[in-house]
Structures are given as C-alpha cells and as structure tokens.
Amino acid sequence: MLISTKGDYGVRALIDLAKHEGEGPVQRADIARRRQVPESYLDHLLAQLRRDGFIRSTRGPGGGHELARSPADVRLLDVLESLEGSLAPIGCVADVTDSGQESLCGQRWVWQGIYENMRERLSGVTLAELVEHERDHERDAAVNYSI
Amino acid sequence: MLISTKGDYGVRALIDLAKHEGEGPVQRADIARRRQVPESYLDHLLAQLRRDGFIRSTRGPGGGHELARSPADVRLLDVLESLEGSLAPIGCVADVTDSGQESLCGQRWVWQGIYENMRERLSGVTLAELVEHERDHERDAAVNYSI
DNA sequence: TGTATTCCCGACTAAATCACTCGACATTGT
C-alpha cells in the first residue's frame, strides 16, 4: 500500500479546510467529525502539515486551522510527499530521478516510468480541484435524491 | 512502498529463468547467486510462482525450475499480483474496479486513475521484453568497457 | 486574575508486515 491513512486523512483534512476557506479557523474536532478521522491522530497530521507550511494554526477559544495558501496553489503531490515521505513504488527509484546507473535489476525502468507518470498526475491536481470535484458529486447526489 | 522484496526478487528469478530457457532446469542456488537473492527466501517465492502456474519444478539431481509458459506470454502484472497481492496504491481502490460508489473520500478518483494507468503499463510488459532490455543493457556496458 | 478553550508535543503501545532463517521431509538420478 503506497498511501497509508496518514496521506489519506491528511488530504481529507486539507479538503475540509479548503472548503471552509474564508470562514475563519476550523477546529480539529470539526474536521475529525466531518471527515471521519480520529481526532488525536489527526493532531499529528496537522502538525506535519503545519511544519511544511500548508496550514496556519491559532490557539485559544475561537482558534483552529486555516490554509496558508490558496487551494489552487496546493498540489496534491506536495501534500502527500509531506505526509508520506517518498511516494516511490519501489525502494530503488526513491529519490534518484537521474538515470545514472540503470544498474542491476532488469525491471527498474518499468517502475521509473510508472513513478514519473504518477508524480505528473499528482502534480496536476490541486486542492481547489478536489473541492470542486466534491461539490459536483454532492450536487449529483442531491439531484438523484430529489428524483 | 508498493513493491516489496517479494515482488522484486520474484521477478528477478523469472527473468533469470527466461534467460536460460531451453537449457533445462535452473537451480535455486544458481538463481540466488546470480540475482543476489537469499536462497532460503527465494524458496518461498518460487513456491508461490509454482502455485500460480508460472513455473514447473523437478526434484532430484539435475532438477530445478523452468518457465511453464513462453516468456512472451508472461505479463509483469500477473507475476507481481501473484507475489504481492493487489497492487492498489491505496486500500479503497483494491478490487472494486467498478465505479459504483464514488463514496466519501474526495481524492479517490485520482487514485483510481493512477491505478488503472499502472496496471495498463504493467500489462504491456512481458518477461521476454525484460530479458531483451537486459541483454541490450549488457551489450551497451560491454561496448563502453571496450572503449 | 482565573478559567475555559483550543492547539502543541512527546511518550507509549498493540497489531501487522517484512525479510528472512531453520529444520524436517519428499523425490529422484546414479
């Protein structure tokens, strides 16, 4: 499994923040409830996202978390690499994007290609798009229900 | 990490068998030495590959392992799914390829796409191609060395 | 000043998975 709950939950949290942008800080407890993430676990993920500059947090009553940048400027790739570390599908293609030594193992080129394609796709998706997608889906569900 | 040593070593072993096709059974010890895999570990991987019909094994002196099918008919995807189980990059897209319930999590569609692309690529690569690639690389190395 | 609210941080843990090893056993060629 390339993506664990760290990455999944973390992205869920950012989607939640993006959805409530401009409404002031959003509290951990609200994110946890809406996105079905254990609150005390979410805590660690928010800490990581703060360390890497994705969110700003304020304490005290009325405090909470907000995006540090516009949702359109936050790439899914960067979020996931912050939370999960390298997204390499196999150890040997981790960082070394240079094709210096094809080396020993005859299947490495296949994974290089897959990795690059994956990173490209993840680069092309922003928080803004994820939120839009979600809204579209909600609207569809509402229509289906009303019928 | 999507692919562990199981998948990597297992494919290495099959590449070795493909390279020595038609020369009679290849022994575990030879594969292990040539491909840098612990012999007693390789044992388990060969067992799995046998269960799923990729290789045939014979005991006794002069025994060993051979491919059960032509290298051109063995897709990398099938080998890896035999050794690793599902190659889904995230749990929720494991088997359910049907897009029945987009459900809760707003990033699932991204991973669906990545998963499908990955499976397509892995479907398009056969053992025969891996061997050819390896031979090409060996030839290049020889040329470079001779200069 | 006191108190409630919220985030911050590190320690701890149970369960699962990984990457193997080891030993007993089965089969086969000479």
Add this chain to the structure above:
DNA sequence: ACAATGTCGAGTGATTTAGTCGGGAATACA
C-alpha cells in the same frame, strides 16, 4: 544406498502502522 535437489511450515527480530494518552502552552474573556 546416498547424494542432490525441491517442498513445506514454524519461528523470529526489526520496522511500520495506526493510533492513544497526558501534560503543557497560548489565548479569549469575565
């Protein structure tokens, strides 16, 4: 018979996953 080979399952130490817990720090407000 015996040596060479594969077959099988149990066991193991290290690492990762998916959390929990508790104490502390900052802030708003009365």
